[in-house]
Amino acid sequence: MEQTQSNKTGKAFDSDVLKRLFVFVRPYSKIFYFLIILTFGSAVLGTIRPFLIQYTVDEYILPGNMVGLNQMFIWLGVLLVAHTLVSYLHTYYAGWLGQNVVRDIRVKLYRHILKLRLKFYDRTPIGTLVTRNVSDVETLSDVFSEGLAAMIGDVLQLVFILGYMLYLDWKLTLVSLCTFPLLFVSTYVFKEKVKKSFQEVRTAVASLNSFVQEHITGMSIVQIFNNEEREYKKFTEINKTHTEANIRSVLYYSIYFPVAEVIGAAGTGLLVWYGAKGVIDHEVTLGTLIAFIMYIAMFFRPIRQIADRFNTLQLGVVSTERILKLLDSNELISDSGTFKPETIKGDVKFDNVWFAYNDEEYVLKGISFKVKSGQTVALVGATGAGKTSIINLLSRFYEINKGTISIDGHDLKEYDLDELRRHIGLVLQDVFLFSGTIADNISLGNKAITEAQMWEAADLVGARKFIERLPGGLHYNVMERGATLSVGQRQLISFVRAMVYDPKIIILDEATSSVDSETEELIRFAIEKLMQGRTSIVIAHRLSTIQRADKIIVMERGEIKETGTHDELLKLNGYYAQLHQMQYKNVLDV
Structure with missing residues (x-):
């Protein structure tokens, strides 16, 4: 998908894309119109100077009129200062406008990304989203500072130059521009070639972002399987593609x-030869020849720049198309519910729920069960049985295909999404911690949660001692993904986080298999505290930890095979009994 988009070149003046881009300019319309005035003023002031020099040479220098010459020098000085001031304002406000538009687009894009379903992230590389939110958005600032505004200025400058030249002498104008077709052809070829190479660069950048992000995140897997050399070779190839594309440009x-x-110099040479002949024959004034030499230099410069600016504009349009495609994504979590209860009891009901991640293969088939307020239900089954899918659906990370899920008799879709998730706490086996302090990771930026509440929650789940031993306590920096903490410590922090938010429904991916016995006891204690007085749904990995659950649901291949208490299921002598016997046998063998 990324490759297809990256090779798309787009049209520099795609009206639909530009129209939507300028929606973001609307809040700064006064600055935008002021910028247009500055662009027009810069074009006028930049091109009138040779005309005034021509007038000065012919009317004051050659006749020897020093008074008039002094006056013209004053006017030329004023013109130069005015042009400098206008150029400064134009450059500053073009950059200012670009940066503010970029900020607004990036904020809107990130807010949109936050609301996308997890299904979208399942099939979209993180590096691609990083490219959209950073590189592509940054390209848009060039559209305003170096692309569109500057390009319009160059075109206006060409129009004024051509107008002045034709006004002064149309024959000299034709001679001056006789090499223009060669420049036009070479510029067009250059534009097309550079456009293609820039697209290749952007494709390589997206590939680099995705590759680096993915492999740094999974570095432990790379190293444990001694795959460093192979991954290094893959990276070298991607980097080589990036380098070659840049070298081509x-x-x-x-x-x-x-x-x-060379083409510009040839045009200037022809102009000097023909103009000098005209001066000698008294058909052309010296001032006119000097003005034309200045104009021809000014004329060819923006022609060369327009090709570059055109590519900048095209890249901006391509980036805009990519950003708009992401913004237009309809894979948003539906949040049309309006029900906002102050509190909930926690009665959970799944009624004939069917669900598929890819709309083809159902991973849940006709799931039905009830959990009364305050009860604990354990989900048991082999990997792929559908346990994680159930907790994902209850949190509305994904939408069900058929059936209904309700809390306290209200369909999940009736709830305001923020309110629904406020009452659900989720503690996963693989705890994710953001770079920052322990306090940041507990409160998640919620200013209403005080440190006193954090310590109280830490006391309740037995995490205070280990937090106090860390340098800085709650202000200890856990680094990215909690790399400086053990698995058990990260798990305890996630329990504290769930406790301070005080949810009525708690979902636990119960995991104690990868921690030492002391930490395991702490986690068991934390789990018991967290579940007290709450509706609890637990994914069970060790059957010994769920024997006191009010209900155990045994799943296999997306279906419920058995339901009951621990003793009831053992008496059935079915799948659960076999699983229990296998785990018990393993314990005895140890």
């Missing part, structure tokens, strides 16, 4: 600009 620049200089 450098090659095109290194060819085009000398060629453009």
